[in-house]
Amino acid sequence: MSDIKYIQNLLGTKQLSCVELTRKYLNAIEKENKLLNAYVKITDQEALRTAEQVDDRISRGEKLMPLEGIPMSLKDNIVTKDIETTCCSRMLKGFVPIYDATVWDVLKKQNAVLLGKTNMDEFAMGSSCETSCFGGALNPHNTKHVAGGSSGGAASSVSGNIAVYGLGSDTGGSVRQPASFCGLVGMKPTYGAVSRYGLIAYASSLDQVGLIASDVEDAAIIYDSIALYDPKDATSRGAGTTSSDKLDKSIKGMRIGIAREYFDGIDGDIQKSIENAVKVYEDSGAEIVYFSLPQIKYVLPVYYIIACAEASSNLGRYDGIRYGYRTESYSDIDDMICRTRSEGFGEEVKKRIMLGTYVLSAGYYDAYYKKAQKLRGSIVKAFRDAFGLCDVMLAPTVPTTAFELNFTSRDPVETYLTDICTVSANIAGLPALSIPCGFDSKGLPVGMQLIGNSFEDYKVLNAAYQYEQQMKEKIYKKLERGVRI
Amino acid sequence: MTWELVAGLETHVELSTKTKIFCRCTTQFGGEPNTHCCPVCIGLPGTLPKLNRAVVEYAVKAGLATNCKISNISKMDRKNYVYPDLPKAYQISQYDKPICRHGFITLSSGKNINIERIHIEEDAGKLIHERGNTFIDYNRGGVPLIEIVSEPDLRSIDEAVEYIDKLRLIMKYTGVSDVKMQEGSLRCDVNISVRKKGSKSLGTRTEIKNMNSVNFIAKAMEYEFNRQIDIIESGGEIEQETRRYNSDLNITESMRGKEDATDYRYFREPDLVTLTISEDEINKYKSELPELPDVKLQRFINEFELPEADAQLLVKYKRVAEYFEEAAKDVKNKKLTANFILGPIFRRLDTESEKEECRISISPEYLNELVILVENKKINFNMARTALGQMLDTGKPVMEVISENEMAGIDEDDLRKICKNAVETNENAVKQYLSGKEKALAAIIGFIMKETKGKADAALATEMVKQLIANR
Numbered sequence: 001m002s003d004i005k006y007i008q009n010l011l012g013t014k015q016l017s018c019v020e021l022t023r024k025y026l027n028a029i030e031k032e033n034k035l036l037n038a039y040v041k042i043t044d045q046e047a048l049r050t051a052e053q054v055d056d057r058i059s060r061g062e063k064l065m066p067l068e069g070i071p072m073s074l075k076d077n078i079v080t081k082d083i084e085t086t087c088c089s090r091m092l093k094g095f096v097p098i099y100d101a102t103v104w105d106v107l108k109k110q111n112a113v114l115l116g117k118t119n120m121d122e123f124a125m126g127s128s129c130e131t132s133c134f135g136g137a138l139n140p141h142n143t144k145h146v147a148g149g150s151s152g153g154a155a156s157s158v159s160g161n162i163a164v165y166g167l168g169s170d171t172g173g174s175v176r177q178p179a180s181f182c183g184l185v186g187m188k189p190t191y192g193a194v195s196r197y198g199l200i201a202y203a204s205s206l207d208q209v210g211l212i213a214s215d216v217e218d219a220a221i222i223y224d225s226i227a228l229y230d231p232k233d234a235t236s237r238g239a240g241t242t243s244s245d246k247l248d249k250s251i252k253g254m255r256i257g258i259a260r261e262y263f264d265g266i267d268g269d270i271q272k273s274i275e276n277a278v279k280v281y282e283d284s285g286a287e288i289v290y291f292s293l294p295q296i297k298y299v300l301p302v303y304y305i306i307a308c309a310e311a312s313s314n315l316g317r318y319d320g321i322r323y324g325y326r327t328e329s330y331s332d333i334d335d336m337i338c339r340t341r342s343e344g345f346g347e348e349v350k351k352r353i354m355l356g357t358y359v360l361s362a363g364y365y366d367a368y369y370k371k372a373q374k375l376r377g378s379i380v381k382a383f384r385d386a387f388g389l390c391d392v393m394l395a396p397t398v399p400t401t402a403f404e405l406n407f408t409s410r411d412p413v414e415t416y417l418t419d420i421c422t423v424s425a426n427i428a429g430l431p432a433l434s435i436p437c438g439f440d441s442k443g444l445p446v447g448m449q450l451i452g453n454s455f456e457d458y459k460v461l462n463a464a465y466q467y468e469q470q471m472k473e474k475i476y477k478k479l480e481r482g483v484r485i
Numbered sequence: 486m487t488w489e490l491v492a493g494l495e496t497h498v499e500l501s502t503k504t505k506i507f508c509r510c511t512t513q514f515g516g517e518p519n520t521h522c523c524p525v526c527i528g529l530p531g532t533l534p535k536l537n538r539a540v541v542e543y544a545v546k547a548g549l550a551t552n553c554k555i556s557n558i559s560k561m562d563r564k565n566y567v568y569p570d571l572p573k574a575y576q577i578s579q580y581d582k583p584i585c586r587h588g589f590i591t592l593s594s595g596k597n598i599n600i601e602r603i604h605i606e607e608d609a610g611k612l613i614h615e616r617g618n619t620f621i622d623y624n625r626g627g628v629p630l631i632e633i634v635s636e637p638d639l640r641s642i643d644e645a646v647e648y649i650d651k652l653r654l655i656m657k658y659t660g661v662s663d664v665k666m667q668e669g670s671l672r673c674d675v676n677i678s679v680r681k682k683g684s685k686s687l688g689t690r691t692e693i694k695n696m697n698s699v700n701f702i703a704k705a706m707e708y709e710f711n712r713q714i715d716i717i718e719s720g721g722e723i724e725q726e727t728r729r730y731n732s733d734l735n736i737t738e739s740m741r742g743k744e745d746a747t748d749y750r751y752f753r754e755p756d757l758v759t760l761t762i763s764e765d766e767i768n769k770y771k772s773e774l775p776e777l778p779d780v781k782l783q784r785f786i787n788e789f790e791l792p793e794a795d796a797q798l799l800v801k802y803k804r805v806a807e808y809f810e811e812a813a814k815d816v817k818n819k820k821l822t823a824n825f826i827l828g829p830i831f832r833r834l835d836t837e838s839e840k841e842e843c844r845i846s847i848s849p850e851y852l853n854e855l856v857i858l859v860e861n862k863k864i865n866f867n868m869a870r871t872a873l874g875q876m877l878d879t880g881k882p883v884m885e886v887i888s889e890n891e892m893a894g895i896d897e898d899d900l901r902k903i904c905k906n907a908v909e910t911n912e913n914a915v916k917q918y919l920s921g922k923e924k925a926l927a928a929i930i931g932f933i934m935k936e937t938k939g940k941a942d943a944a945l946a947t948e949m950v951k952q953l954i955a956n957r
């Protein structure tokens with residue numbers, strides 16, 4: 001039974017009250033978070049208030065909504081009314097939003113128990129959570145390693161059992177990569193499936209709210225709750241169909257595609273784990289289709305050009321005038337804006353703003369941004385064609401397991417290259433999910449990725465579920481941390 | 486040496502949609518600062534724009550009314566620049582795929598001024614400098630605008646003024662904007678250069694930014710025209726730059742040169758989807774367009790047989806034109822109705838805005854009744870003028886005013902009797918008339934008017950008297 005269903009059963013049968021449950025989590029957070037640094041803000045009052053309401057409803061004999069009473073975490077770039085939201089940037093310290101993100105609004109109405117806001121790379125720019133102005137979140141499997149990024153805090157909170165699930169955001173792999181590093185299920189839905197309203201933008205055409213959960217069934221339950229059309233987001237379409245009721249579909253005859261290019265430069269341990277997974281699929285009656293997807297060699301430059309270009313525009317609004325950080329002393333308005341931005345943003349953010357400004361500048365636009373857009377078109381088409389050959393694609397999530405601490409600051413370019421397997425799903429707007437498929441020689445989790453065609457999120461979830469059913473004992477390791485239920 | 490002015494206009498028109506372009510806040514002018522705002526229009530982190538479809542409707546109508554081609558597919562772009570009144574640090578606008586293209590406006594000379602494009606965009610907030618401080622009011626932020634860009638087809642200040650006037654009138658007729666210049670709902674940038682008459686090539690242009698009065702535009706253009714000529718004639722060169730008009734000194738001043746021009750780093754707005762407009766939609770908007778001012782003018786001249794000057798004055802104020810048409814219903818001589826409006830009624834409408842709003846205290850039906858009485862000779866013209874004055878003062882209907890003041894005209898049979906009596910009584914005058922003194926007739930008519938206390942139809946009485954004398 002999935003964690004969510006198990007907990008709801010405990011609540012519903014009154015073996016455990018929601019307040020008791022919430023206190024367990026809050027106590028565990030107090031103990032674990034000092035080390036893990038998963039949360040940058042604990043919302044204990046809010047959590048207990050909601051828990052009381054849930055208990056109230058249970059005592060009145062009311063039926064629980066799918067995510068009701070489940071303690072969870074939100075990445076700190078998801079806007080929460082009256083709760084400080086910082087994007088883990090000095091720039092937004094003290095910023096208390098006056099409205100709720102749609103995705104949080106939806107969960108709030110389900111009486112989701114918000115434990116706190118989770119750590120992340122500053123403005124979601126990074127792969128290790130270490131660009132956070134609060135310092136990085138650690139990997140509960142081995143605290144000498146990072147939890148990944150940018151949704152490192154979300155993964156750390158779930159893996160450390162100090163949240164049942166967490167919502168994050170995925171612009172180039174920011175949910176899948178930390179899920180992979182922490183031995184969890186991480187899912188980026190199809191672009192447009194989940195509303196972006198209230199998700200503080202990094203790169204608008206690539207951003208998507210994602211989820212991190214302990215297993216596929218939980219992922220499907222969460223997905224069904226949040227993948228809704230939102231009139232406030234012009235790019236929103238909703239899921240189109242539910243997924244949790246389609247998890248037991250046989251995958252006999254399902255065509256699983258493998259693009260060879262995804263396996264270039266992959267660590268041996270990862271290669272091996274994925275080969276084993278492929279065998280599991282074969283044994284389940286799936287058909288494995290091998291092909292070449294040469295466009296993959298363009299995905300990184302395309303991703304970094306488009307993401308930085310959009311970021312340079314999205315982050316222009318942080319000028320110290322209306323909210324957030326403002327420099328202490330200045331001579332005039334231009335000086336104020338300049339100093340505020342120089343002091344408020346961290347190095348990685350400044351680097352991407354400058355890169356993005358450059359690629360959009362007159363004289364360079366055609367060579368970079370325009371070319372990247374063209375290539376994006378051809379990448380989208382290549383994937384569309386690939387889904388003529390297969391139902392779901394299988395790939396590594398990351399070429400490595402969790403980085404050691406400070407790896408990314410030592411070798412930023414090498415770090416950028418590790419996004420190679422995840423960014424294409426963002427470029428093409430496709431649903432993609434990372435599921436654990438083993439451990440490396442150091443005992444760190446290895447993840448594999450399933451990528452689906454647009455709005456076929458349910459197929460991805462089902463393919464993951466089928467694998468999980470056979471492998472559950474071998475791919476998950478429940479850690480001796482946090483709450484044990 | 487004769488110099489020719491070459492100018493093109495970029496006209497920003499605030500649309501009169503009820504709500505803003507990307508959120509549901511009101512577009513109402515004024516209001517306490519920052520009370521017509523929401524998270525979206527102040528660009529709070531995480532917010533997203535949602536295009537108000539009424540803006541598309543209004544822009545398409547503006548395009549159709551200026552003979553533009555409407556793009557079935559267009560898109561929104563971001564124009565990036567930093568200024569405190571722009572809370573997102575980018576303005577959502579349209580760059581290379583505007584909603585309308587290739588239109589024109591015909592001037593009274595018959596010359597077409599081509600319109601290159603019309604695009605939709607959001608307005609910015611407003612800075613308020615007060616007590617040595619600067620404050621920002623975002624009420625205007627996100628109010629929808631269209632920018633109408635003309636080709637450099639204007640060759641004189643008069644043409645520019647006529648172009649703006651025509652544009653304003655079209656916007657008003659279509660209901661796209663109320664184009665109140667004092668509220669900034671129409672603002673112009675002028676691109677201007679000079680060249681020797683007969684030359685085909687264009688000179689270096691300067692751009693005068695952000696003027697919101699036709700008068701200022703004319704003055705700025707005149708100053709700039711002369712400034713450029715002076716520079717060239719004294720051997721200098723025009724610098725491509727952005728200038729502003731200083732109305733206190735009546736000069737234009739440099740704001741920034743070409744090298745300081747902002748690189749707006751336009752790129753497609755990823756938060757909005759492709760803007761598609763179907764042919765059905767375009768046809769629907771076309772069918773909803775009212776009669777446009779030029780067509781109305783021609784109809785007033787051709788069908789109503791109004792003098793051009795009268796027709797122009799009526800058409801200039803949309804509501805007055807509508808009032809006139811109501812009041813002239815079933816009137817054979819429409820000029821009569823026009824005269825009442827352009828004469829006694831207009832004398833009571835002191836300001837332009839009173840005319841714009843057509844603040845006439847009686848309904849067009851009342852005026853219509855009065856005109857028809859005159860036309861049927863139930864009341865004479867002078868009496869009608871007096872009656873109208875009283876109607877306007879009191880708001881009373883025509884019959885009430887006439888009976889209260891016994892203004893009704895004299896019945897034809899009664900008038901014939903009175904005329905007969907007048908001819909018999911004024912033998913002398915009749916004799917003089919018969920001996921060729923036309924003027925003597927006036928004495929007889931004067932007698933009749935006196936008898937009828939001015940209520941007789943003088944023309945009819947003259948007719949009758951002539952006939953009576955002839956038949957003697």
